[in-house]
Structures are given as C-alpha cells and as structure tokens.
Amino acid sequence: xxxxxxxxxxxxxxxxxxxxxxxxxxxxxxxxxxxxxxxxxxxxxxxxxxxxxxxxxxxxxxxxxxxxxxxxxxxxxxxxxxxxxxxxxxxxxxxxxxxxxxxxxxxxxxxxxxxxxxxxxxxxxxxxxxxxxxxxxxxxxxxxxxxxxxxxxxxxxxxxxxxxxxxxxxxxxxxxxxxxxxxxxxxxxxxxxxxxxxxxxxxxxxxxxxxxxxxxxxxxxxxxxxxxxxxxxxxxxxxxxxxxxxxxxxxxxxxxxxxxxxxxxxxxxxxxxxxxxxxxxxxxxxxxxxxxxxxxxxxxxxxxxxxxxxxxxxxxxxxxxxxxxxxxxxxxxxxxxxxx
Amino acid sequence: xxxxxxxxxxxxxxxxxxxxxxxxxxxxxxxxxxxxxxxxxxxxxxxxxxxxxxxxxxxxxxxxxxxxxxxxxxxxxxxxxxxxxxxxxxxxxxxxxxxx
Numbered sequence: 001x002x003x004x005x006x007x008x009x010x011x012x013x014x015x016x017x018x019x020x021x022x023x024x025x026x027x028x029x030x031x032x033x034x035x036x037x038x039x040x041x042x043x044x045x046x047x048x049x050x051x052x053x054x055x056x057x058x059x060x061x062x063x064x065x066x067x068x069x070x071x072x073x074x075x076x077x078x079x080x081x082x083x084x085x086x087x088x089x090x091x092x093x094x095x096x097x098x099x100x101x102x103x104x105x106x107x108x109x110x111x112x113x114x115x116x117x118x119x120x121x122x123x124x125x126x127x128x129x130x131x132x133x134x135x136x137x138x139x140x141x142x143x144x145x146x147x148x149x150x151x152x153x154x155x156x157x158x159x160x161x162x163x164x165x166x167x168x169x170x171x172x173x174x175x176x177x178x179x180x181x182x183x184x185x186x187x188x189x190x191x192x193x194x195x196x197x198x199x200x201x202x203x204x205x206x207x208x209x210x211x212x213x214x215x216x217x218x219x220x221x222x223x224x225x226x227x228x229x230x231x232x233x234x235x236x237x238x239x240x241x242x243x244x245x246x247x248x249x250x251x252x253x254x255x256x257x258x259x260x261x262x263x264x265x266x267x268x269x270x271x272x273x274x275x276x277x278x279x280x281x282x283x284x285x286x287x288x289x290x291x292x293x294x295x296x297x298x299x300x301x302x303x304x305x306x307x308x309x310x311x312x313x314x315x316x317x318x319x320x321x322x323x324x325x326x327x328x329x330x331x332x333x334x335x336x337x338x339x340x
Numbered sequence: 341x342x343x344x345x346x347x348x349x350x351x352x353x354x355x356x357x358x359x360x361x362x363x364x365x366x367x368x369x370x371x372x373x374x375x376x377x378x379x380x381x382x383x384x385x386x387x388x389x390x391x392x393x394x395x396x397x398x399x400x401x402x403x404x405x406x407x408x409x410x411x412x413x414x415x416x417x418x419x420x421x422x423x424x425x426x427x428x429x430x431x432x433x434x435x436x437x438x439x440x
Contacts, residue, residue, distance in 0.1 A: 042364055044364070046360045046363035046364045047358075047360075047363055048356075048358050048359045048360045048362075048363055049352055049354055049355060049356070049357040049358045049359075050354060050355050051354040051355050052352070052354045059429075075429070096354075096355050097354070097355075110429075275369070289363060289364075289367075290367065290369075292358055292363070292368040292369065292370050316372065320372065320413070324352060325354070329360050335361060
C-alpha cells in the first residue's frame with residue numbers, strides 16, 4: 001500500500017467536502033467546511049439507522065445480509081386490539097428500504113430468528129401461537145413452500161444455516177416449563193436429531209451454519225443465561241460466557257468463530273430491555289456500542305456477518321412493536337476533524 | 341449539578357437518521373414518543389439535533405412525553421382480559437425514568 005508521502009508528497013490536498021479515496025491517515029483540507037480532516041478505520045463497531053419495516057413486529061425470522069436481507073413472520077402488538085396477531089408477511093431489504101413480497105404459508109412468530117440463509121434461499125421452522133408448531137417452510141426467492149416438519153415442535157428456538165438445503169435447529173420450548181436441549185439438522189429434505197445442547201434453553205441468540213454454529217445466552221430453567229456453546233458439526237461444547245446474561249437477543253454471523261449478539265432482556269440490575277452489543281472472536285465476547293433504542297428492544301431479528309450486520313423489528317420497553325432497522329459496521333471508516 | 345444529557349423529539353426517518361460517524365462520536369438512546377437522548381454540552385450532539393430538526397426538550401418535558409406514552413401502553417395492557425395478561429409474552433410496560 002502506498003504511503004501518504006508516496007501518494008501525495010508533502011502537500012495537503014484541498015477538496016470541497018469529503019475527499020474520495022483518501023487512505024487511512026491521509027490529511028486533506030475540506031474547503032467547504034473549512035476543516036482539516038483525515039479518515040481512520042475504527043477498531044470499535046457502531047450502529048446506524050436503516051430503513052423501517054412496513055409492519056412492526058417481534059420474534060420474526062430473518063436471513064441474508066445487511067444490504068440484501070429477508071424478514072418473515074412474527075407477532076404483533078399485545079395491548080392494542082386485535083391482541084397478539086400472528087403475521088405471515090415477508091419483507092425484503094435492499095440496504096435502504098423494505099418491500100413486501102409473498103407471504104408465509106402459515107402466519108406465526110417465535111420460530112427461529114437465526115441469521116441463516118439468504119434473500120433467495122431461506123428456511124423458517126418452529127413457532128407459535130396458537131399451538132406449538134413443528135412446521136418448516138422453504139423460501140426460493142419468490143415463494144414459501146411447506147416442507148417436512150421438525151421432529152420436535154417448539155418455539156423460541158435457535159437457528160443457523162446457509163440456505164434452504166442446510167440448517168441447524170437447537171433448543172427452544174415446548175410448553176412453559178418444558179425447555180428443550182434438542183438439536184436437529186436439516187439436509188434439504190428432512191430433519192434428523194443430532195447431539196443435544198449441554199444446557200437446555202429457549203430464546204437463544206444463534207448464528208452460523210449447520211456445521212459451525214454458536215448458541216449464546218437464552219432462558220434456561222433457572223432464568224436468563226450468559227452461557228455460550230459452540231457447535232463443530234457433531235457436538236456442542238461450552239465456551240466462554242457472554243458479559244451479560246439475557247434472553248431474546250438478536251444475533252448475526254456465518255461461522256462459529258465470528259459473530260455478534262445485540263439487545264434482549266436482561267436480569268440485572270432489574271428486568272429490562274438492553275441495547276448491549278457483544279462481538280465474538282471465536283474465543284471471547286467483547287462489549288461494544290449499544291443499539292440506539294428506543295430504550296432498546298428484545299425479540300429483534302438479526303442477519304449478516306460479524307462485520308456487517310442488521311437488526312430489525314423487536315419489542316420495545318412499552319410493548320411497542322418496532323419497525324426500526326439498525327445497521328452494524330464492525331470497523332467503520334470514520335472521518336476525524338482536527339479541531340475535534 | 342451540570343447535566344449529563346440533553347433531549348429532543350425527532351422522528352426516525354430511517355437510513356441516515358443516525359449514521360456511523362455520529363454513532364462513533366456520541367452515544368444515542370431513544371425513548372417512546374420519539375424522544376432522543378444525546379450528551380449535553382457536546383458539539384456533535386448539537387449538530388445531530390440540528391441535522392434531524394429535533395425539537396429540544398428539557399428533561400422534565402421529555403419525561404412527560406415518555407410518561408404519556410408508557411401510561412397509554414399500561415392502560416391498554418390493564419384493559420386486557422386476564423387470559424391475555426397471563427400470556428407469557430405479554431408483560432406490563434414498565435415505567436421509564438430519564439437521567440439528568
């Protein structure tokens with residue numbers, strides 16, 4: 001890479017506004033704003049607002065990337081009639097705005113909120129209400145088709161997967177008090193039971209693919225958890241805990257060595273929604289910048305990678321069903337003004 | 341005592357309402373009623389409020405807006421049937437206290 005001196009010599013470039021193509025550390029004079037500026041790549045991630053969903057909801061499924069995401073299903077507003085409506089709507093995000101496309105076959109929420117799949121190939125499994133569902137639906141980029149059910153019907157389960165031919169479903173809950181450790185693997189046609197989680201739980205933040213996944217946090221028999229388990233394609237192994245316990249957090253990531261979780265419902269100091277974001281590097285969790293609110297939310301959905309993710313929907317602190325979208329950049333390029 | 345935060349009311353229009361540069365520079369918190377909290381006595385906080393055409397509110401005014409939103413949500417929750425209130429996903433909205 002050319003150094004600053006090799007590229008521009010010792011002169012300071014005079015440019016009206018943001019200087020395109022500036023390398024990290026390269027100084028320019030912004031003649032419009034009358035500031036000396038330079039760019040640097042931050043080592044800390046940040047959230048920015050994105051376009052809002054057309055239909056606010058919690059506990060929806062999600063797939064794709066920050067600029068090509070898919071959101072489907074979910075559950076709407078308790079507290080304002082009609083009470084607790086299941087949603088069948090599917091929306092596509094293009095990096096700026098959400099557009100409605102074809103609906104799910106069966107309206108439901110609380111299926112997997114996993115970050116697996118893409119805008120052209122995704123899977124949605126489990127869910128409730130009215131009953132606990134084992135349904136699986138496959139998305140081909142245009143339509144949802146019902147395919148073979150999970151062996152164990154459940155809701156608030158974790159999920160991971162690359163597309164509609166390969167996925168992993170883990171944990172969840174059957175009825176209140178019947179928290180599951182069961183794990184099932186999808187081969188494109190059927191679900192097969194594989195080795196169970198070490199700690200049964202629901203409301204898991206899950207990410208990865210069928211052979212390389214993370215199950216973080218959740219609601220266990222004793223309350224909210226900070227436990228993380230790593231899936232290597234065969235077994236779950238407990239690894240380092242998150243910094244904060246919580247349930248109903250969103251998650252994003254495509255391998256078990258890099259990802260993030262965000263938001264959720266935390267036990268301490270009091271039961272409350274949180275905006276905390278933690279990133280996973282394969283070994284440890286690090287707390288980074290919070291979501292911006294309103295007053296944070298739980299049951300939101302995530303998609304994307306550790307460095308470029310998206311959070312959408314969820315339930316706010318006064319039970320509002322959120323339409324908000326936030327976009328995560330793991331190492332954004334930031335312009336620094338010398339007078340800052 | 342000097343205040344830590346300032347408040348404004350602004351509607352989140354989506355993309356660009358808060359960008360990554362702003363998010364790196366200051367901490368945002370949003371509350372019901374389109375109330376936003378940013379650091380007080382902070383140039384970047386002031387610039388962001390100007391950018392989003394936010395209406396600046398005192399902490400007392402902002403608290404009143406948040407209270408009205410929360411109380412409306414609580415009243416709606418209280419009006420539900422016992423069966424609806426017993427739903428495991430349906431918790432009563434909690435009060436929110438803004439910080440100085």
